[in-house]
Amino acid sequence: MVRNLRLRSQAMLSKDDNDLLTQTGPGTPGGDLLRSYWQPIATDDEMPPGGDPVPVRILSEDMVLFRDDQDRLGLIGLHCPHRGSDLSYGRIEDGGLRCLYHGWLFDVEGNCIDQPGEPEDKKFCQKVRHTAYPVEQKGGVIWCYMGDGEAPLIPDYQFLTAPEENRMAFRVIQQCNWLQGLESSTDLAHTSYLHRMGAAKDAAGNSTGNPYYSEDIHPKLDIEHTSFGVRIHSLRKTRDGKNYLRVNNYIYPCGTTPTMGAPPAEGYQGRWHVPRDDESHCRFEFIYRREGALDKEFWGQMKATNVGPDKQHIRRAENRYMQDRGEITRGETFAGLGRYIPAHDAYAIETQGKIQDRTQEHLGSTDIVIIEVRKALLAAIKKMQAGGEAPGLLRDLKHNQFPDFICTAQFIGDDEDGPAYCRRVLGPGKQAAE
Ligand code: FES
Numbered sequence: 001m002v003r004n005l006r007l008r009s010q011a012m013l014s015k016d017d018n019d020l021l022t023q024t025g026p027g028t029p030g031g032d033l034l035r036s037y038w039q040p041i042a043t044d045d046e047m048p049p050g051g052d053p054v055p056v057r058i059l060s061e062d063m064v065l066f067r068d069d070q071d072r073l074g075l076i077g078l079h080c081p082h083r084g085s086d087l088s089y090g091r092i093e094d095g096g097l098r099c100l101y102h103g104w105l106f107d108v109e110g111n112c113i114d115q116p117g118e119p120e121d122k123k124f125c126q127k128v129r130h131t132a133y134p135v136e137q138k139g140g141v142i143w144c145y146m147g148d149g150e151a152p153l154i155p156d157y158q159f160l161t162a163p164e165e166n167r168m169a170f171r172v173i174q175q176c177n178w179l180q181g182l183e184s185s186t187d188l189a190h191t192s193y194l195h196r197m198g199a200a201k202d203a204a205g206n207s208t209g210n211p212y213y214s215e216d217i218h219p220k221l222d223i224e225h226t227s228f229g230v231r232i233h234s235l236r237k238t239r240d241g242k243n244y245l246r247v248n249n250y251i252y253p254c255g256t257t258p259t260m261g262a263p264p265a266e267g268y269q270g271r272w273h274v275p276r277d278d279e280s281h282c283r284f285e286f287i288y289r290r291e292g293a294l295d296k297e298f299w300g301q302m303k304a305t306n307v308g309p310d311k312q313h314i315r316r317a318e319n320r321y322m323q324d325r326g327e328i329t330r331g332e333t334f335a336g337l338g339r340y341i342p343a344h345d346a347y348a349i350e351t352q353g354k355i356q357d358r359t360q361e362h363l364g365s366t367d368i369v370i371i372e373v374r375k376a377l378l379a380a381i382k383k384m385q386a387g388g389e390a391p392g393l394l395r396d397l398k399h400n401q402f403p404d405f406i407c408t409a410q411f412i413g414d415d416e417d418g419p420a421y422c423r424r425v426l427g428p429g430k431q432a433a434e
């Protein structure tokens with residue numbers, strides 16, 4: 001169904017709905033929704049074979065990710081169920097992770113398999129079961145499933161399943177609620193302002209900017225509901241009269257796929273905004289190039305220059321995002337925040353507050369995607385509260401493909417708009433050309 005909601009605008013969200021969307025700890029309705037899907041927790045390079053255990057915070061739960069002495073991956077509670085010491089300091093040995101305090105040993109499934117100080121009959125061992133969640137690797141990251149019941153499938157989008165030379169994954173921590181990150185990634189209007197910049201590269205090769213964003217600051221936005229979430233179209237007129245279409249996507253429950261660059265887009269990003277707790281989240285980025293190898297050195301260098309060893313942007317609230325108003329005066333950037341686009345986004349979302357008070361906002365006509373994604377999320381939460389299943393879960397291999405998925409940046413004819421373009425490309429019975 002195609003809906004053009006361009007002229008609709010809506011006032012703020014109620015406090016109850018804002019709480020439903022932003023509270024994600026154990027036992028919360030929003031947390032139940034997020035736990036119904038696999039969630040990325042770390043990039044592969046953070047947990048190489050033979051790597052050390054690492055503490056991980058996700059959905060307000062403190063966990064430790066580790067490999068046992070056979071390199072099997074495990075994700076178990078950070079605090080030892082004996083008397084609470086931090087297991088990420090533990091020893092990898094004897095088929096598990098051994099707590100340093102009294103030597104209790106846990107396998108990757110959370111079973112207690114040794115308690116050296118207890119009687120040898122091991123009966124007490126069998127009474128102790130530690131929190132543990134299944135983990136899997138796909139697309140350059142480690143995913144976990146924290147929900148009840150049988151885990152669904154991890155989706156097989158091309159940005160996760162393409163040959164390794166075509167893709168790369170990164171993670172950065174942002175100091176605000178996950179929904180603010182998601183909303184910035186689905187907001188196709190802000191690029192005309194926040195990311196506007198002159199055509200030049202900085203020393204690290206950061207963005208030359210996309211001139212089309214600022215050539216038309218009134219994009220026509222349309223949305224369509226799909227099997228996986230919401231397809232988002234933005235259409236801009238370029239200075240020389242072309243029609244510049246971007247087709248991005250919202251993927252249940254916290255994913256997006258923004259296109260990269262001006263047409264013809266060589267690829268796109270997958271982005272997942274995963275709560276660490278309600279006041280911080282990880283932005284996982286999957287950089288995907290359709291044809292030809294991704295320039296991993298370029299991307300690695302760009303990330304190394306802009307993200308610190310603490311996995312947070314170098315530009316951050318503590319240094320006022322290193323804003324340089326000279327850039328504005330010289331016409332180099334709109335925001336004076338350099339050329340690294342994710343740092344612009346970090347400024348925008350972190351300064352909304354740890355949890356944005358959406359009872360105070362005033363949504364305009366360019367916020368139709370924000371409104372629609374919130375509606376979809378609220379409907380999903382309420383469906384689950386009524387005993388239903390979360391939307392878009394994949395349970396059958398043959399459904400783990402996405403014929404209605406398009407992510408692209410194109411010039412299109414005057415006789416088409418975003419939905420018409422997608423109808424023509426997808427057509428009845430056609431697979432989406434990613
Ligand atoms: S606290 Fe871990 S073994 Fe005692």
Ligand SMILES: [Fe+2]
Pocket residue numbers: 184190191194195341345
């Ligand atoms: Fe952005």
